[in-house]
Amino acid sequence: MKPQPNAAVGAPLSRVEGRLKVTGRARYAADHQPEDAVHAVVVAGDVALGRVTGIDTRAALSQPGVLRVISHLNEPDLAYGGVARSEPERVFQDDRIRSFGQPVAVVVAETLEGAQHAASLVKTHYDAQRPMTDLTYEPGGAEPETYARGDAEAALRASAVRLDMTYRLERTHHNAMEPHATVALWDGGRLIVWDKTQAVLGTRNHLADVFGLPRDSVRVISPYVGGSFGSCLRSWQHVTLAALAARETRRPVKLMLTRRQTYFGTGFRPRYDYTLRLGSDRRGRLTGAVHEVRGETSRYQNFTEPVLVPGQMLYSVPHVEQTYRTVPLDINTPTNMRGPGYATGVHVLECAMDELAHEVGVDPIDLRLRNEPDEDPSSRLPFSTRRLRECYRLGAEEFGWHRRNREPRSTHDGDWLIGTGMAAAVHDSGRAPCRARVRLDADGTALVEASTSDMGPGTYTSQTQIAADALGLVMRNVAFRLGDSTMPPAPVHGGSATMASVGSAVQDGCDRLRRDAVELAVADKASPLHGADVNDVVARGGRLHVRNVPARGESYGHLLTRNNLTHLEAVGSYAPGESRHARFAFGAVFAEVAVDRHLGLVRVRRMLGVYDVGRVINPLLAESQAVGGMVGGIGAALLEHTVTDHRDGRVVNADLADYLLPVNADVPDLRAVYLSGEDRDADPIGAKGLGEVVLVGVAPALANAVFHATGRRVRHLPITLETLL
Amino acid sequence: MADDPSCAPVDLRRGAPAERVPAHISRRTFVVATVALGGVTLASSVATGATPRSATESGVAGRSPVGRLALTVNGEHHTIAVDNRVSLLDLLREHLGLTGTKKGCDAGACGACTVLVDGRRVASCLTLAVRLDGAEVDTVEGLEKDGRLHPLQQAFVDQDAFQCGYCTPGQIMSGVGCIAEGRTGSAEEIREWMSGNLCRCGCYVNIVRAVEQAADQG
Numbered sequence: 040m041k042p043q044p045n046a047a048v049g050a051p052l053s054r055v056e057g058r059l060k061v062t063g064r065a066r067y068a069a070d071h072q073p074e075d076a077v078h079a080v081v082v083a084g085d086v087a088l089g090r091v092t093g094i095d096t097r098a099a100l101s102q103p104g105v106l107r108v109i110s111h112l113n114e115p116d117l118a119y120g121g122v123a124r125s126e127p128e129r130v131f132q133d134d135r136i137r138s139f140g141q142p143v144a145v146v147v148a149e150t151l152e153g154a155q156h157a158a159s160l161v162k163t164h165y166d167a168q169r170p171m172t173d174l175t176y177e178p179g180g181a182e183p184e185t186y187a188r189g190d191a192e193a194a195l196r197a198s199a200v201r202l203d204m205t206y207r208l209e210r211t212h213h214n215a216m217e218p219h220a221t222v223a224l225w226d227g228g229r230l231i232v233w234d235k236t237q238a239v240l241g242t243r244n245h246l247a248d249v250f251g252l253p254r255d256s257v258r259v260i261s262p263y264v265g266g267s268f269g270s271c272l273r274s275w276q277h278v279t280l281a282a283l284a285a286r287e288t289r290r291p292v293k294l295m296l297t298r299r300q301t302y303f304g305t306g307f308r309p310r311y312d313y314t315l316r317l318g319s320d321r322r323g324r325l326t327g328a329v330h331e332v333r334g335e336t337s338r339y340q341n342f343t344e345p346v347l348v349p350g351q352m353l354y355s356v357p358h359v360e361q362t363y364r365t366v367p368l369d370i371n372t373p374t375n376m377r378g379p380g381y382a383t384g385v386h387v388l389e390c391a392m393d394e395l396a397h398e399v400g401v402d403p404i405d406l407r408l409r410n411e412p413d414e415d416p417s418s419r420l421p422f423s424t425r426r427l428r429e430c431y432r433l434g435a436e437e438f439g440w441h442r443r444n445r446e447p448r449s450t451h452d453g454d455w456l457i458g459t460g461m462a463a464a465v466h467d468s469g470r471a472p473c474r475a476r477v478r479l480d481a482d483g484t485a486l487v488e489a490s491t492s493d494m495g496p497g498t499y500t501s502q503t504q505i506a507a508d509a510l511g512l513v514m515r516n517v518a519f520r521l522g523d524s525t526m527p528p529a530p531v532h533g534g535s536a537t538m539a540s541v542g543s544a545v546q547d548g549c550d551r552l553r554r555d556a557v558e559l560a561v562a563d564k565a566s567p568l569h570g571a572d573v574n575d576v577v578a579r580g581g582r583l584h585v586r587n588v589p590a591r592g593e594s595y596g597h598l599l600t601r602n603n604l605t606h607l608e609a610v611g612s613y614a615p616g617e618s619r620h621a622r623f624a625f626g627a628v629f630a631e632v633a634v635d636r637h638l639g640l641v642r643v644r645r646m647l648g649v650y651d652v653g654r655v656i657n658p659l660l661a662e663s664q665a666v667g668g669m670v671g672g673i674g675a676a677l678l679e680h681t682v683t684d685h686r687d688g689r690v691v692n693a694d695l696a697d698y699l700l701p702v703n704a705d706v707p708d709l710r711a712v713y714l715s716g717e718d719r720d721a722d723p724i725g726a727k728g729l730g731e732v733v734l735v736g737v738a739p740a741l742a743n744a745v746f747h748a749t750g751r752r753v754r755h756l757p758i759t760l761e762t763l764l
Numbered sequence: 765m766a767d768d769p770s771c772a773p774v775d776l777r778r779g780a781p782a783e784r785v786p787a788h789i790s791r792r793t794f795v796v797a798t799v800a801l802g803g804v805t806l807a808s809s810v811a812t813g814a815t816p817r818s819a820t821e822s823g824v825a826g827r828s829p830v831g832r833l834a835l836t837v838n839g840e841h842h843t844i845a846v847d848n849r850v851s852l853l854d855l856l857r858e859h860l861g862l863t864g865t866k867k868g869c870d871a872g873a874c875g876a877c878t879v880l881v882d883g884r885r886v887a888s889c890l891t892l893a894v895r896l897d898g899a900e901v902d903t904v905e906g907l908e909k910d911g912r913l914h915p916l917q918q919a920f921v922d923q924d925a926f927q928c929g930y931c932t933p934g935q936i937m938s939g940v941g942c943i944a945e946g947r948t949g950s951a952e953e954i955r956e957w958m959s960g961n962l963c964r965c966g967c968y969v970n971i972v973r974a975v976e977q978a979a980d981q982g
Contacts (some may be wrong), residue, residue, distance in 0.1 A: 061904075061920045150828075265866070708969060
């Protein structure tokens with residue numbers, strides 16, 4: 040069938056769930072209030088390594104309204120089968136403490152205040168050991184991940200220009216505004232949970248396997264997610280704790296982690312020490328690169344992420360050698376955080392390119408253009424699209440890049456040193472199998488469903504746009520629902536894969552349904568469309584009609600009613616085929632900063648991002664996401680740092696007063712531009728994904744601007760004022 | 765979107781009982797029942813209005829110290845007996861069923877729980893409910909009038925001043941306060957006076973535009 044006309048896709052429409060969000064009616068996990076619900080509060084351990092030798096619950100249990108204190112001493116019966124069999128973080132199955140803040144008990148009481156107070160009265164005794172939590176001093180490491188092409192060491196020895204740089208990127212936490220929360224309810228042998236999750240089906244499967252239930256006996260509901268950035272791609276211990284507490288008390292249970300507990304009870308972006316040795320000729324043509332990366336992980340789980348990928352494919356380097364070693368420490372397990380791996384790898388690479396540009400005296404954009412590959416140097420596959428040159432050209436023009444004086448510390452504004460910097464951004468275009476169910480009722484409205492999430496990017500709106508165009512309905516007659524494990528399977532909501540995966544399944548399902556309707560009409564002697572060529576019929580505004588002959592047609596409603604049908608239904612699916620292309624989203628980020636020459640204070644003045652992400656379904660929402668990525672990058676570059684006290688392994692700034700995030704006053708006018716176009720080799724809807732790539736290049740652009748302003752190269756994130764004094 | 769998908773799938777009655785109550789008692793009758801337990805009739809406490817009185821009464825029926833208060837939330841009078849430890853935030857969310865106000869840090873550092881108390885912006889997580897006898901509280905649920913969004917709510921939609929939406933009720937209440945305080949003379953001033961409200965999705969640029977839009981409408 041020929042494509043449908045576009046009306047909604049590509050339009051800057053405001054969010055379909057906007058009214059619910061601005062009136063407070065959008066219900067996040069902890070907003071769900073089953074009747075009779077009681078409250079659970081986690082008791083977190085305050086040593087990082089050792090064993091629990093005793094838990095005194097007498098004072099807690101004597102409090103009015105306290106129903107239960109559950110710990111390993113109760114030996115709760117949990118199956119831990121299936122996908123949970125290999126899980127090391129088992130809830131209350133033994134007395135071992137593996138990291139600071141690990142849950143050691145959970146208190147359930149009639150009221151939140153009662154549970155909080157009782158939790159403070161639980162006394163825990165430990166046989167504690169001194170933990171090792173410092174990446175600097177831990178010599179060990181897991182078997183490294185390696186990559187090599189050519190002979191990088193030999194290439195470096197033969198290079199006219201050699202740079203040897205060690206960067207340190209500190210640990211950071213997602214700090215979504217909504218703390219993790221789960222409401223659990225048992226209905227006979229069935230478990231229902233309202234959960235903050237990016238993995239509706241993953242959470243269902245995990246709970247089913249932990250509790251030894253058939254998967255269809257668990258239902259996960261998650262209509263709204265108050266930000267996440269990767270922090271709930273997997274199900275952490277508190278989800279099991281809530282369900283366990285509900286089972287043990289036979290009451291619905293609400294459990295919300297405290298902000299402090301989110302630092303210990305969920306993952307984070309690990310700290311990295313990253314040494315990069317780079318060789319080039321005198322004109323800046325890269326000859327070789329050796330990457331040595333060390334990153335934190337826990338003693339009980341090896342967490343890795345694609346830190347090495349940018350070093351393999353961003354530039355045309357003939358000789359590359361990479362070693363990525365995770366270092367097991369007495370900490371909880373890290374996890375993916377926006378732009379996982381790429382944010383780290385690109386930061387180091389893009390700062391290094393800036394260092395090289397300075398060393399060889401070449402403009403940073405020219406340097407990048409000299410090393411721009413024609414194909415993916417690691418896979419030898421052509422890129423589906425790679426429009427970085429356009430990003431650089433347009434960005435430089437819009438930003439006024441070429442007006443800068445290349446000399447560092449050359450521009451002043453009173454006591455402020457002014458600098459500009461730029462960096463490339465890249466992230467792979469994720470995609471995964473997905474299904475979507477589409478139902479069109481005789482009243483001309485449609486309902487489309489998939490078990491995906493919307494943590495903020497606008498899944499509700501963008502999927503409604505795709506469905507509206509594919510069915511030929513106006514937006515208000517289409518409802519897209521998500522966040523329920525009884526809906527058709529969708530992949531985890533992360534890795535910039537939702538648009539391509541869910542969008543392609545929604546498109547397929549709506550195309551199928553429309554085709555069914557058209558076939559019904561052309562075969563129906565009573566239809567004005569009887570006998571028309573199926574390929575010649577389009578749907579618009581709820582009507583099927585012959586292309587270019589609007590008068591010859593009828594509404595879905597007429598067609599269905601005359602045929603005694605209450606509705607039509609179809610299931611769409613998407614399964615990515617084998618790739619003949621390297622699929623990545625790209626961007627170029629430009630930043631201007633001012634640095635106080637006496638105080639080292641860094642202020643962002645303006646930023647511009649230009650992105651190549653394929654097709655943009657909703658430019659309004661896409662711009663918000665890119666600007667939001669810049670704000671996240673400002674945090675990463677200048678503010679964010681989870682600080683550990685290595686004497687006992689505690690995070691000392693586990694709260695929003697001491698873990699600094701960008702506030703409104705930190706953020707000037709920021710601007711994002713998307714190259715128009717689409718990428719038909721990436722996926723059926725032509726979108727390459729954008730949630731990650733818009734975060735990735737921000738910190739290096741800012742770091743390079745700080746260098747340009749001050750002449751000081753800070754190989755550390757965050758760049759705080761003390762690093763500049 | 766036609767309706768809230770979160771309301772559709774599960775047929776479970778949603779009350780927000782403060783304490784365990786029989787299923788047939790509605791929230792409103794429960795409030796009266798609780799007040800009766802405290803020995804004060806609803807009619808008299810509403811009629812006498814906001815006369816401050818001793819806020820605590822310990823050990824009602826073997827329970828935690830309970831305080832009584834009469835306050836107005838979004839123009840609606842409530843006479844309530846609450847555990848003295850209950851914050852205004854938890855009173856709204858867990859006892860009055862007003863879950864629009866969000867808990868982000870429970871420590872006054874993020875602004876997600878911002879409401880207006882007697883017209884002033886406060887962090888409801890740091891405000892003990894028992895201190896609010898006679899107070900007028902405004903939350904995000906009270907802004908819409910006759911099905912029409914408040915100009916700032918509409919401005920948030922128009923300017924796409926949110927993504928996940930979790931900080932949004934606090935941002936909007938803070939913005940209403942910011943406009944009332946006359947701190948909207950420039951974008952810089954708005955940024956400064958809206959800096960108590962964190963937005964991790966990073967919507968600050970559009971939040972400033974939304975506050976400007978609503979302020980311009982007077």
